[in-house]
Amino acid sequence: MKSTFDLMRLWAMLTGLVLAGWYFGELYFGAKPTDTLPMLIAAIGGFELFHCAQDILIKRGRTNG
Known part of the structure; x- marks a missing residue:
């Protein structure tokens, strides 16, 4: 059974x-992306990188695997 925190990480990844x-997609179709969108992507990426390193x-x- 996955914990609530694991499910939160899954939703953050998605x-x-x-x-x-x-x-x-906005770049491909020539629209001007908002300034907020790259910051949101970076924040979520930082969240995932931090927890990946923490898991490692x-x-x-652990001494017994």
């Missing part, structure tokens, strides 16, 4: 992918 697709450190600190 939201980040949708926002990135939206951003590149937690797994590394």
Whole structure:
């Protein structure tokens, strides 16, 4: 069973992918993207990178695997 936090990370990943697709779609079709959109994508990406690194450190600190 996944925890609520794991599900929140899943939704953050999906939201980040949708926002990135939206951003590149705007660039492809020649629309001017808002200034907020890249900041949202970077914030969600930073959230995921932080927790990925945290997971690696937690797994590394375990002595019995």
